[in-house]
Amino acid sequence: MTTTDETTVLAQKAKTASHVLQTASPAQKSAALRRIQELLAERKEAVLAANKLDLESAEKEVKAGRLSSSLYKRLDLSTGDKYNALLEGVLDVDRLPDPTGQITLSTKLDNDLDLYRVTCPVGVLLIIFEARPEVVVQISCLAIKSGxxxxxxxxKEATHSNRALFEVLQEALRTTTPADLALPAESVQLVSSxxxxxxxxxLDQFIDLAIPRGSKQLVQYVQSSTRIPVLGHADGLCSVYVDESAHVDKAVSVTVDSKINYPAACNAAETLLVNSNVLSTILPAxxxxxxxxxxxxxxxxxSLSAITSALSESERTKVTAAKEEDFDTEFLELTMAVKTVDSLQEAVTHINTHGSHHTDAIVTEDEESANFFMGRVDAAGTYWNASTRFADGFRYGFGAEIGVSTNKTHARGPVGLEGLVLYKYRLYGKGQGAGMYGEGKRKYLHEQISVxxxxxxxxQ
Amino acid sequence: MTTTDETTVLAQKAKTASHVLQTASPAQKSAALRRIQELLAERKEAVLAANKLDLESAEKEVKAGRLSSSLYKRLDLSTGDKYNALLEGVLDVDRLPDPTGQITLSTKLDNDLDLYRVTCPVGVLLIIFEARPEVVVQISCLAIKSGxxxxxxxxKEATHSNRALFEVLQEALRTTTPADLALPAESVQLVSSxxxxxxxxxLDQFIDLAIPRGSKQLVQYVQSSTRIPVLGHADGLCSVYVDESAHVDKAVSVTVDSKINYPAACNAAETLLVNSNVLSTILPAxxxxxxxxxxxxxxxxxSLSAITSALSESERTKVTAAKEEDFDTEFLELTMAVKTVDSLQEAVTHINTHGSHHTDAIVTEDEESANFFMGRVDAAGTYWNASTRFADGFRYGFGAEIGVSTNKTHARGPVGLEGLVLYKYRLYGKGQGAGMYGEGKRKYLHEQISVxxxxxxxxQ
Structure with a gap:
């Protein structure tokens, strides 16, 4: 049992470590990440032994029908190339560009009064996740890289695995060489109950950003229980709209991939909107x-009538009449709601009202319609003739993904390292006061400073 | 009396208008702003007549001692150049660069599969403010400019003035010429009770960002009562640290300006930290x-002992012994807490623990100490040899200020138009599905696209 006080102290330690991390150099981060990779490789047997304990408990739960076999599979660190991929992932993060210390604004307010806006770490992250123990390593490495x-x-299914990986991380931080590059071991903390x-x-005085990764219930619980900013998404209700000027092959390809490429993912499409002018020409295909x-x-x-009149009897068995709630449902399986709309505007209104502002696609050959859709649909991703399944940090080329956000502030869509930094204004003066400027006094220059x-x- | 339903409908209308604003062109925004300026000039008498009603009520409240005379002054739109400044301010906003439609990332995922990250409006803003009626115009113009x-x-003191200004804004939006450039009148909404x-x-389904501008009580109430992201700051506890290698003239100039330039402002300094090595050399000055x-x-x-031994008896009457709580107090008046620290690290720790992460300054001639301070102090602004009073959107050269944020996400420090936009990913394809990529299939290119x-x- 962990007491409230112990948890508070742990968060406070993380905050103190975060102040040191604010000025961690790229060399320090790299030394930490390389030591983590090295020690994880060394401790492979110990980690897999701990993992085995979790697997044994999980096996009983699966047999008793209390745990799904897919969750069991995600828990297992020993299958195939998984452990090597974990090690390789650490080096991948090491190779990413440092997101901190980037100068995003530089203005000479006056001679010898220079203003810079510089990216810096957010502070302390709280990550709540389910099942996959490798998240411990992935997220810790992204946190270290971003300071x-x-x-x-x-x-709780992964208790032993998480603890074993966490202990390797802490030991790696304590034994980084050369020692003067070492980052505080308190930078990474684990809680289990x-x-x-x-x-x-x-603890919003110690924690700056909460990132729940898991079920809709988990995300909604976190969102409604804290004043800490939450980065994430509870829903993934994505739509594909087939415009009257859509190309039939593209309509089929985009819709089918959006639905079936990985139906359980948040970027899978749940609703198909079809322009009434193409009900008999494109929808059947x-x-x-x-x-x-x-x-x-x-x-x-x-759309039901258009489909049934075009399809064979055996095909038709998979088609039923939609209920109102189907257009607000994230099926996460091989089910799709189909709705007829009479105009592009109606499609946009439907998506903005029923969608989850995640990712929505239009299929059309008309550039003006595409621009209207991409401009007016209020979503993190608006796509023209492309599958909603492309909404992913790795596919976007970010090299890493913390999660996907449907927030309307800070970070939106697939979030990479950039979502873990903010900025700070630095002002360099020679003793000036604001009272020296104004009517009849000195004037601000507001000139750009060269890169x-x-x-x-x-x-740094 | 306004019912909950009426308020909800109003918010819903704002949301619908915001979807149109998502694609508002720079020409549309400019037409709206110019028409607002024109109509405000035309309706000056009507606005001032409404303002007079508020002033008459306020005068009674001042006489009864229920309202401060400074609040009365801030209410008055007729004094001096205030109304002209209001009109000029609208044109100033018109001249600012459009913050939307900026491309901040462009990546070729594959041939004919192009990803762009484009800045776009946040959606619907809720601004809660006190007293100054010109805020109605200033904020509406910044909202329109940012889409x-x-x-x-x-x-409530400004009820008539706010209503009169709001009606001019609505009429201006309805009568923008040419009519095909007009933006929805519902873009601006006013509630009064x-x-x-x-x-x-x-109503977090309709409102995307809340910005409370006013007392600490107001900001804290909003922060603790909503799931809508809040942009703002409840406290402004800024500090000046005088390092052992400080130059005495700079120490005096920075500290005095930080404290006395405008003591009621959030960027005024409340705490002076002095290195113990300069207690007798610099602190007395x-x-x-x-x-x-x-x-x-x-x-x-x-510090009390150092000051009293150096100052004359008459000067000393202004100096008393500090209590613990003085170092957590935002005085907002001509009072300052003074604390001795034995090291730069102790100063940084004190500021990170007791400060409000707003703006903090170090006075030193030592570049290494300055960099340490600016890197490790976790504040929106960290200054070297400059007054904390420079933390201001106009002084920073933003041309406008929505408010100051001490948030650790989205926007931090003085917030200009950039704080009112987010971004959206646009993907342009030719019918591709994610299933076409992977092991033994197509590979992502992830090449940068030229500007x-x-x-x-x-x-646009």
Whole structure:
């Protein structure tokens, strides 16, 4: 049992470590990451032994029907190339560019009064995740790379694995060489009991950003229980709109991939909107494409009629009449709602009202319609003739993904290292006061400072 | 009396208008702002007549001692150049660069699969402010310029003035010429009764960002009553640290200006930290400089002793012994707490623990100490040899200020138009699905797209 006081002290330690991390150099971060990779390789057997304990408990739960076999699979660190991929991932993060210390504004307010805006770590991150123990390593490495301290709370199924990985991380931070490059071991913290979450969510003086990764229930619980900013998404209700000037092959390809490439993902499409002018020309081909891949359709009256009159009796068995709530449902399986709209505007309004502002696609050959859709749909991703499944940090080329955000502030869409930094204004003067400026006194210059001069001034 | 339903409908209308504003062109915004300026000039008499009604009520309140005379002054739109400044301010906003439609990332994922990150409006802003009626115009103009709809809630003292200004804004939006450039009149909404705030703070499906401007109580109430992201700051506890290698003239100038330039502002300094090595050499000059300007000092034991032994008896009357709570107090008047620290690290720790992460300054001639301070102090502004009073959107050269933020996400420090935009990912394809990529299939290119090509592609 961990007391509220112990949890508070742990968060406070993370905050103190985060102040040191604010000025961690790229060399320090790299030394830490390389030592982590090295020690994880050395301790492979110990980690897998701990993992085995979790797997043994999980096996009993699976047999008793209390745990799914897919969760069991995600828990297992020993299969295939998983452990090597984990080690390789650490080096991948090491190779990413440092997101801190970037100068994003530089203004000469006056001679000898220079203002710089410089990216810096957010502070202390709280990550709450389920099942996959490798998240402990991945997130800790991204936190270190971005100069943040991190408090990790994993699922109870992975207790032994998480603890073993965490101990390797702490030891690696303590034994980084050369020692003068070492970062505080307190930079990474692990909590394991569920009631500690409630305590942590109250500690907004120590924790700067909460990132829940897991079920909709988890995300909603975190969002509604804390004043700490939350980065994430509870829903992933993505739509594909097939415009009247859509190309049939693209409509089929985009819709089918959006639905079936990985139906359980948040960027899989749940709703298909079809312009009423293409109900008989394009919709049947899309319906056939989806049904061939095992998708069940829930269609509104007009689209149902168009599909049933075009498809064979055996194909039609997968199509039923939609209920209102189907257009607000994240199926996360091979089911898709189909709705007829009479205009592009109606499609946009439907998406903005029923969607989750995650990722939505239009299929059209008309550039003006595409621009209207991409401009007016209020989502983190608006796509023209491309599958919603591209919404992913690795596909976007970020090299890493912390999560996907449907927030309307800070970071939106797939979030890489950039989402873990903020900025700070630095002002370099010679003793000036604001009272020296104004009517009849000195005037502000507000001139841009050259990139070279700025870089020279703002050393890490 | 406004019902909850009416307030909800109003917020919903703002949301609908915000979807149109998402694609508002620079020409549309400019037409709206110019029409607002024109109509405000035309309706000056009507606005001032409404303002007079508020002033008459306020005068009674001042006489009864229920309202301060400074608040009365801030209410008055007729004095001096105030109305002309209001008109000029609208044109100033018109001249600022459009913060939306900026391309901040462009990556070729594959041939014919182009990803762009483009800045876009946040959506619907809720601004809660007190007293000064010109805020109605200033904020509405900044909202229009950044493509956001806005719901305004002003103080009850300014009810008539706010309503009159709001009606001019709505009429200007309805009568913008040419008519095809007009933006929805629903883009700007006004609520006047206090109980509507509680309703609005629950409407996170319609409101994207809340900005409370006013007392600490107001900001804290908003922060603790809503799931909507809040941009602002409850406290402004800024500090000046005088390092052992400080130059005495700079120490005096920076400390005195930070304290006395405008003591009621959030960027005024409240705490002076002095390195113990300069207690007898530099502190007396600072103390004398502050006392000459009418500042009372609350000094800890060591600094009190240094000051009293150096100052005359008459000067010393302004110096008393500090209590613990003085170092957590935002005085907002001519009072300053003075504390002795034995090292730069102790100063940094004190500021990170007791400060409000707003703006803090170091006075030193030592570049290494300055960099340490600016790197490790966790504040929106960290200054070297410059007054904390420079923390201001106009002084920074932003041309406008929505407010100052001590948030650790989204926007920090003085917030200009950039704080009112987010971004959206746009993906341009030819029908590709994510299933086409992976092991043994197509590979992602992740090549940067040239600025010219990106600009051509992502037209407003």
């Amino acid at each position: 943040n301290a991190v408090i990790l709370k994993g699922g 569920r009631d500690e979450i409630a305590t942590l969510l109250k 899309i319906a056939r494409g989806l049904i061939e891949k095992g998708v069940s359709l829930r269609a509104d009256e007009r 070279e001069e700025a870089r020279k001034r703002v050393a | 956001n709809a806005v719901i305004l809630k002003g103080g 206090r109980d509507e705030i509680a309703t609005l703070l629950k 600072i103390a004398r400089g502050l006392i000459e300007k009418g500042v009372s000092l609350r000094a800890d034991e060591r 010219e090509e990106a600009r051509k592609r992502v037209a």
